[in-house]
Every structure is written in C-alpha cells, then in structure tokens.
Amino acid sequence: MNEPSASHPALLPAGLRDVLPPEAELEARSVETIMDCFAAHGYQRVKPPLLEFEDSLFAGGGAATAEQTFRLMDPDSQRMMGLRADTTPQIARLATTRLGEAPRPLRLAYAGQCLRVRGSHLSPERQIAQAGIELIGHDTAEADAEIILTAIAALAAIGLADISIDLTMPNLVPSLLAGLPPAQAAGFAHALDRKDEAAVAAIGGELAPTLLALLAASGAAERACPALMAIALPAFAHEQAVRLAEALAVLRRHDPDLKLTIDPVEFRGYQYHTGLCITLFAPGNQSELGRGGRYLCGDAEPATGITLYPDSIIRAAPSAKLRSRLYLPFGTPIQAAAAARAQGFATIAGLAAHPNPAAEARRLGCSHIAVSTGITLLPAITPPEPRL
Numbered sequence: 001m002n003e004p005s006a007s008h009p010a011l012l013p014a015g016l017r018d019v020l021p022p023e024a025e026l027e028a029r030s031v032e033t034i035m036d037c038f039a040a041h042g043y044q045r046v047k048p049p050l051l052e053f054e055d056s057l058f059a060g061g062g063a064a065t066a067e068q069t070f071r072l073m074d075p076d077s078q079r080m081m082g083l084r085a086d087t088t089p090q091i092a093r094l095a096t097t098r099l100g101e102a103p104r105p106l107r108l109a110y111a112g113q114c115l116r117v118r119g120s121h122l123s124p125e126r127q128i129a130q131a132g133i134e135l136i137g138h139d140t141a142e143a144d145a146e147i148i149l150t151a152i153a154a155l156a157a158i159g160l161a162d163i164s165i166d167l168t169m170p171n172l173v174p175s176l177l178a179g180l181p182p183a184q185a186a187g188f189a190h191a192l193d194r195k196d197e198a199a200v201a202a203i204g205g206e207l208a209p210t211l212l213a214l215l216a217a218s219g220a221a222e223r224a225c226p227a228l229m230a231i232a233l234p235a236f237a238h239e240q241a242v243r244l245a246e247a248l249a250v251l252r253r254h255d256p257d258l259k260l261t262i263d264p265v266e267f268r269g270y271q272y273h274t275g276l277c278i279t280l281f282a283p284g285n286q287s288e289l290g291r292g293g294r295y296l297c298g299d300a301e302p303a304t305g306i307t308l309y310p311d312s313i314i315r316a317a318p319s320a321k322l323r324s325r326l327y328l329p330f331g332t333p334i335q336a337a338a339a340a341r342a343q344g345f346a347t348i349a350g351l352a353a354h355p356n357p358a359a360e361a362r363r364l365g366c367s368h369i370a371v372s373t374g375i376t377l378l379p380a381i382t383p384p385e386p387r388l
Contacts, residue, residue: 015119015126022322027129029320030158030310031111034131037154041146043109043133048090050083050113057082061272061295062089068116085116088295088305089272091134096298104137122286125311132292132307139302141246144276144294148247149254151280151290151306159318163289164259166279167221167248168266169240170293172214176207176237192265214264221248221260228264244276278306282316289313322346326368326375327361330354336370345375 012018019027035045053074058066068085084090087110095106111131119126133150135143148165155163173192177185184203188211191199195218200211210231217227225248228241244262251258277293292306326345328337330353337347345368354360361369361378368375 013126015116015124017125017127023314025322026314026320027310029322030314030317031129031131033157034154034308034310034313035109035111037157038109038131038133038150041107041133041150041153043107043150045109045111046091046094047110047112048084048087048094050115051081052084052090052093053077054080054082056093057084057089060089060092060298062086062092064271065089068118070115070117083115085114086307087112087114087130087132088134088292088307091305092136092295092297092303095134095136095303096301105143106136107133108136109133129310130307131310132290132305134297134303134305136297136303137301139294141243141250144243144247144304145250145254147292147304147306148251148278151278151292151308152255152258154308155280155289155313158313159320160282160289160313160316162259162283164261164281164283165251166261166263166266166281167244168263168277168279168293169237169244169275170267170273170277171275172237172240173265173267176210176234180205180207189267193268195265211265218263218265219261221262224262224264228262240275247276276304280306280308285312285316287312287315289316324368325364325366326370327357327364327366328370329357332370340370340375343375 039045054071057069065085069082070085071080071082073079074081091108091110095102095108099106099108109132112129114128114130116126116128131154133147135147152163152165155161173189177188180188184205187203188200188207191203192211192215195215197212197215200208200215210233213231214228217224217231225245229245231241233241241264248260251260273293273295275294278291279288280290282289288309289312290306290308292304294302294304297303323344323346326340326347328340328347328349330350332349337349340347348361348364348366350357350360358369358378366378368377
C-alpha cells in the first residue's frame with residue numbers, strides 16, 4: 001500500500017487526526033453528559049481562550065507546561081503567545097484575576113481541546129480533549145474527596161461504574177531525595193520509578209530502609225494505608241500521609257465500595273501539584289480516564305481539581321446508543337418529520353424522488369424509513385448463500 005505523498009490533502013501532522021462520524025458525536029455527547037453532572041454538583045462552567053500571552057499562560061503552575069506548549073507571535077501586539085497544553089493553569093488565572101473577589105470555595109468546570117508539542121509512548125495524540133473541575137479556596141480532606149466523588153459520578157453517568165482510584169503523593173519522593181548527592185538521588189529516583197526494590201537496597205544509605213518501606217506500602221488502600229502511617233517519615237512527608245489517610249476515610253464514609261489503591265512512590269507527571277493526587281482507571285484499560293490533585297492557585301491559595309479525558313473514556317465505556325437514522329422520502333410532510341424528531345430519530349430527508357426509497361435509505365445509512373402508515377424498520381439484508 002502506497003504511503004500518501006507530503007502534499008496529499010488528507011495527510012495530517014503526527015499526533016493529530018480527523019474525528020469522523022459517529023465518533024465525533026459520541027465525544028460531544030460524552031462531554032456534555034460529564035458537564036451536566038459537574039453542573040448538578042454545583043460546578044459553574046467557564047471557557048478560557050485557546051491562546052494566551054506567554055507571561056500569563058506560564059505564570060505559577062503554568063510554568064510546568066512550557067515545554068509542551070506551541071508558541072506563535074501575535075501579529076497585533078508583537079508579543080509571544082502560547083496554545084494551551086493544559087487547562088488547569090488557565091482556571092487558576094481566572095480564579096486569581098477575574099474571579100478574585102468571588103466567594104470561596106469557588107467551584108469551576110471546563111471542557112475543551114488542548115494541544116501539546118509531543119505525545120507519549122502510550123498516548124501519541126497531541127490534540128487532547130479535556131473536561132474537568134476545580135475547587136479553589138478550601139484545603140481539607142473533604143474537598144479532596146468531593147473532587148474524586150464528583151468525577152466518579154460523571155464517569156458513572158457515561159456508563160463506567162467499575163473505576164479504580166489510585167492515590168499518590170508526588171512531592172513525597174522528591175522531598176526525601178532533596179538532600180542527597182545528585183548521583184544517589186538520581187539512582188533512587190530511577191529505581192523507584194521502576195518499583196525496583198533490589199536496586200534501592202543496592203544503593204543503600206540511611207534513606208534506603210524508608211524507601212523500601214514506602215515501596216512495600218503500595219497496593220490496596222486497606223493494607224497500604226496502615227503500612228504507610230507506620231513509617232517514620234519527616235514532618236513534611238508525614239503531613240502528606242496524614243492527609244491521604246483523612247481523604248481515604250472520607251471516601252470510605254461516602255462510598256465503602258470504592259476501589260482505592262495507594263502508590264506513595266509515584267512522582268511522574270505532576271509538576272505543579274503540591275499534595276494528594278488522583279488517577280482514575282477502568283479495569284483492563286491502561287489509559288488514564290482522569291488525573292488531578294492538589295495545587296496552589298496563584299501564589300498561595302489552596303486548590304484541588306481533576307481533568308477527565310473524554311477520548312480514553314469513550315474507548316473504555318460501553319457503546320453509547322446514538323439516534324436511529326430515519327429516511328424521509330421526498331415529499332414527506334414537515335409535520336411528520338418534526339414528530340419523528342420528537343420521538344428521538346435523526347431525520348434524513350430525501351431531496352428528490354427516488355424509484356427505490358428503501359435502497360436509498362440503506363445507502364444513506366438509515367435504519368428506518370417513513371411510510372404512509374408511519375415509521376418502519378428496514379429489514380436486514382440477508383447475505384447470499386455461499387457457493388459449494
């Protein structure tokens with residue numbers, strides 16, 4: 001099969017793709033279902049722009065997205081702008097500026113597209129759909145739990161009820177390694193990233209027993225949380241462990257059946273987060289359904305939030321039922337068409353008389369056809385008998 005030439009009109013840059021029917025409609029419906037759930041939980045929708053000036057886009061936690069941000073010159077102001085790689089820093093800007101005087105806690109929701117310079121090995125896409133919520137101005141375990149429970153409710157509305165919640169503390173490992181010689185710290189970080197107990201033990205030193213205990217305190221929350229609390233940690237690290245245990249208790253109080261795991265040595269990909277973080281998974285699916293956690297909004301205001309990834313959610317969720325397509329032969333009264341749409345059909349109007357309306361309906365991908373007596377389901381086409 002020949003590869004398309006560089007000038008082929010269908011050729012797109014790596015990591016970008018056209019979304020066609022019915023996937024585009026599935027994504028739109030999923031996003032709106034998620035946003036409806038967020039709104040029902042009191043989160044108000046905002047819509048930041050795709051482009052911002054660099055000095056505002058990279059302020060505060062936004063600096064962590066600089067390497068993943070496409071840049072271009074604004075022809076009007078002659079200032080550099082960036083295409084957002086993540087929406088959360090924009091929400092932080094809104095909270096500290098336009099909504100700086102709004103009552104706290106501030107509950108905001110958003111949905112939109114982000115563009116990144118490069119994808120990852122597991123997720124090569126560079127244009128990513130996001131739908132998320134942020135709870136700003138309240139630093140408690142109840143706030144952490146609310147974000148998680150609201151995200152779980154949104155996924156349940158899509159049809160994903162069996163969700164695994166992984167709780168992490170991404171600042172814990174960096175804080176423990178901060179005082180070590182660079183080579184030793186890098187060795188520990190590499191070993192912990194691979195969950196390699198033997199490598200941690202081989203590096204040795206005073207910190208090795210603590211790191212080995214943290215590795216052992218991973219897994220199902222019922223076992224991992226008591227093991228984590230039993231470790232003698234420095235004050236900063238102990239405070240994070242206590243917050244995790246408090247959030248876990250709140251979650252269990254609201255929903256004892258949640259599948260919760262703890263990974264205290266996970267520290268990748270949370271550059272601007274400052275405390276308890278969350279990743280959501282569906283069983284048997286490696287893609288993350290959502291990710292979030294605690295961070296600082298502006299210089300010091302506490303905040304927490306989560307971003308859901310509709311593309312991954314659609315792949316993991318049960319197949320959604322779209323509107324059945326109904327063919328309306330040329331001349332069908334407009335009142336009949338309106339009545340069919342009220343019943344939930346997507347109506348496909350014939351624009352000219354056709355000698356075989358049923359064949360035309362099938363050609364246009366319709367499952368039903370309007371006839372003089374009402375609406376009828378098109379019979380399935382029986383495949384021809386195989387030749388002997």
